[in-house]
Amino acid sequence: MMTDTLPKALADWREAPRVRAMNDREAPAKADYVLCWLQQALRAHDNPVIDAAVRLGNAMGLPVLVYHGLREDYPYASDRLHRFILGASRDLGKGCRQRGLACVHYVDRSEKREKGLVYRLAARAAAVVLEDQPAFVAQWQAERVADKVDRPVYAVNAACTVPPAALAQDIRATSAFRRRHEAVREDWYDWHDEEPERPPYDGALPYTPDDLATMDDAALDALVASLAIDHDLPPVARFPATRAAVTERLQRLAEVVLPRYADARGDASRADGASELSPYLHFGMVGPREIVAAVRGADVSAEKRGKYLDELLTWREWFHYKARRMRVPESYARLPDWARRELAEHAQDERPNRETLHALVHGETDNESWNACQKQFLLDGWMHNNVRMFWAKWLIQMTPSPEEGWATACYLNDRFSLDGRDPSTYGNIAWAFGDSAPGYGRRPIYGLVAYRTDASIRKQKGGPAWLAEQAARPAIKVHVPRTPPKDPYLSEKVPI
Numbered sequence: 001m002m003t004d005t006l007p008k009a010l011a012d013w014r015e016a017p018r019v020r021a022m023n024d025r026e027a028p029a030k031a032d033y034v035l036c037w038l039q040q041a042l043r044a045h046d047n048p049v050i051d052a053a054v055r056l057g058n059a060m061g062l063p064v065l066v067y068h069g070l071r072e073d074y075p076y077a078s079d080r081l082h083r084f085i086l087g088a089s090r091d092l093g094k095g096c097r098q099r100g101l102a103c104v105h106y107v108d109r110s111e112k113r114e115k116g117l118v119y120r121l122a123a124r125a126a127a128v129v130l131e132d133q134p135a136f137v138a139q140w141q142a143e144r145v146a147d148k149v150d151r152p153v154y155a156v157n158a159a160c161t162v163p164p165a166a167l168a169q170d171i172r173a174t175s176a177f178r179r180r181h182e183a184v185r186e187d188w189y190d191w192h193d194e195e196p197e198r199p200p201y202d203g204a205l206p207y208t209p210d211d212l213a214t215m216d217d218a219a220l221d222a223l224v225a226s227l228a229i230d231h232d233l234p235p236v237a238r239f240p241a242t243r244a245a246v247t248e249r250l251q252r253l254a255e256v257v258l259p260r261y262a263d264a265r266g267d268a269s270r271a272d273g274a275s276e277l278s279p280y281l282h283f284g285m286v287g288p289r290e291i292v293a294a295v296r297g298a299d300v301s302a303e304k305r306g307k308y309l310d311e312l313l314t315w316r317e318w319f320h321y322k323a324r325r326m327r328v329p330e331s332y333a334r335l336p337d338w339a340r341r342e343l344a345e346h347a348q349d350e351r352p353n354r355e356t357l358h359a360l361v362h363g364e365t366d367n368e369s370w371n372a373c374q375k376q377f378l379l380d381g382w383m384h385n386n387v388r389m390f391w392a393k394w395l396i397q398m399t400p401s402p403e404e405g406w407a408t409a410c411y412l413n414d415r416f417s418l419d420g421r422d423p424s425t426y427g428n429i430a431w432a433f434g435d436s437a438p439g440y441g442r443r444p445i446y447g448l449v450a451y452r453t454d455a456s457i458r459k460q461k462g463g464p465a466w467l468a469e470q471a472a473r474p475a476i477k478v479h480v481p482r483t484p485p486k487d488p489y490l491s492e493k494v495p496i
C-alpha cells in the first residue's frame with residue numbers, strides 16, 4: 001500500500017489507500033504550487049486526484065495548479081477522441097474554477113509545440129499528483145515523469161470505488177473478487193471534495209495556456225480540424241462531451257434504465273437496457289461513486305439496483321484490479337496458458353470466415369450480425385454490452401491467427417470506441433479469448449475456448465430487424481492498414 005512513505009496530509013486521509021508514492025524525492029524548500037496533472041480523470045468533483053493535491057497544497061501552504069494537456073501523437077488520436085477529450089477538458093476547467101482552483105490546458109500542435117511541458121510545470125511545483133491508471137498511455141507517462149522529475153510524485157486511483165490496494169492482493173477469480181468487494185464497497189461510497197485554503201494560483205507559468213473556457217463548440221471543432229490527427233473518424237453526436245450529458249444520463253439511468261435493466265440489458269435492440277455511461281467513465285467525466293449515488297437514489301427494488309451495480313462495481317473494478325497486477329494489460333500473453341495452448345493447437349485450422357481488415361473495420365463482412373455490431377463502433381463510437389461478447393468471439397474465426405485476432409480486437413476497440421484503451425477493454429477481450437471457463441466441447445479454431453453465436457440477439461423479438469437495420473447503416477470510409485498496428489505499449493516503453 002506504501003502509505004508509510006506518504007506525507008502526513010495523505011497518510012492521514014481516509015482515502016489514503018488510493019495513493020502511492022512513485023518516487024522518494026524530497027519536496028524543494030520553495031515552490032509555487034502543487035501540480036495536479038490529470039490525464040484521464042477529467043472531472044472537477046468527486047475526483048480523488050484533485051483532492052489529494054488540495055490536501056497536500058493545504059498542508060504546504062500552497063495553491064494547486066490543475067493541468068490537462070493533449071498531445072497530437074498518442075496512438076489512435078482522431079477527431080472522435082480529441083473532440084471528446086477537449087469537451088471534457090473544457091468542463092473540467094469550468095468546474096475547477098467554481099471550486100476555487102486554477103486549471104490550465106494545453107493542446108499540442110505544430111504552431112505551439114511546448115516541449116517537455118509537464119517537466120517545466122513540475123519544476124515550479126512542490127510535488128506532482130497524477131493518476132494511477134493501469135493501461136495505455138497514462139500508465140507509461142506517469143512512470144516516466146516519476147522517474148525523471150526532481151520532485152515527489154504521487155499516483156492516485158480515481159477510477160474505482162474501492163481502491164485496488166484496499167483489497168487483498170491475491171484474489172484470483174471473479175467470484176472471490178465479488179465477495180471481497182461486496183464486503184467493503186459501502187465504506188467507499190461517500191466522498192468529500194477537499195476545500196483549497198489558498199486562493200487560485202495566478203502566478204507565472206512556463207507557457208501560455210490554451211483558453212478552452214472561451215471556446216464554443218465551433219471553435220473546438222475548428223481547433224480539432226487543424227491538428228495532425230486522424231480526420232477520417234468524426235466525433236459522434238450520440239455522446240456529447242459535456243457534464244450536462246453526464247447529468248442527463250444519470251437521470252435516465254435512475255428513471256428509465258434501472259427499472260428495466262435486469263430484463264432489457266440482454267437485448268441490444270432495446271434502448272432502455274444500457275446506461276451508455278462507459279465513454280464518460282473511461283475519460284473520467286464521471287466517477288463510479290457518483291453513478292452509485294444515482295443508483296442508490298433511484299426508486300427501484302434492491303434487486304434491480306444490484307444487477308446494475310454488479311456490472312459497474314464487480315466487473316469493471318475486477319478488470320482494473322487485474323490490470324494493476326500486469327505489466328502490459330494489452331498483451332496477448334495475459335491469456336491463461338491453457339487458452340493460448342488451445343488456440344495455438346488450432347491455429348492451422350481452416351478459417352472459411354476470414355475477412356480483410358478493411359471489411360472488418362467498415363462492418364462489411366459476410367456476417368450481418370457481426371456487421372451490425374461493428375457499425376456501432378464505427379458510427380456510434382460505442383457498442384452494446386451484450387453483442388460485444390459475440391463480436392469478440394466471432395472475430396477469432398474471421399482473422400488469420402489467434403494473435404492477429406487479439407491485435408484486431410484491440411485495434412477496433414481502441415481506435416473506434418470512445419471507451420476503448422481501458423482496463424475493461426483488454427480484460428473483456430481476454431475473457432472472449434479464453435480468460436474464463438472453458439467451453440463444453442472442442443471446436444475447430446477455438447479448441448476448448450468457449451464459442452458464442454449471435455443467438456442472444458437473434459432470438460429477441462426485435463432482434464432480427466435491429467440487426468438488419470444496424471448492418472445496413474452506411475459506413476463512413478476510413479483509412480485502414482493492411483494488418484492491425486502492433487500495440488505500442490507491448491515494448492514496455494513510452495513511444496511518445
Ligand SMILES: Cc1cc2nc3c(=O)[nH]c(=O)nc-3n(C[C@H](O)[C@H](O)[C@H](O)COP(=O)(O)OP(=O)(O)OC[C@H]3O[C@@H](n4cnc5c(N)ncnc54)[C@H](O)[C@@H]3O)c2cc1C
Pocket residue numbers: 265273274275276277278279281282311312313315316317319383384385386388389392413417419420421422424425426428429432
Ligand atoms: C469484448 C468486449 C469488449 C469490451 N470493451 C470495453 C471497453 O473497451 N471499454 C469499456 O468500458 N467496457 C468494455 N466492455 C464492457 C461493456 O461491454 C461496456 O462497458 C458496456 O457495454 C458499456 O455500455 P454501458 O455504459 O451502456 O453499459 P451498462 O450495461 O449500462 O453497464 C454499466 C456500466 O457497468 C460497467 N460494465 C458493464 N459490463 C461490463 C463488463 N463486461 N466489463 C466491465 N465493465 C462492465 C461499465 O462501466 C458500464 O458503463 C467490453 C465488453 C466486451 C464483452
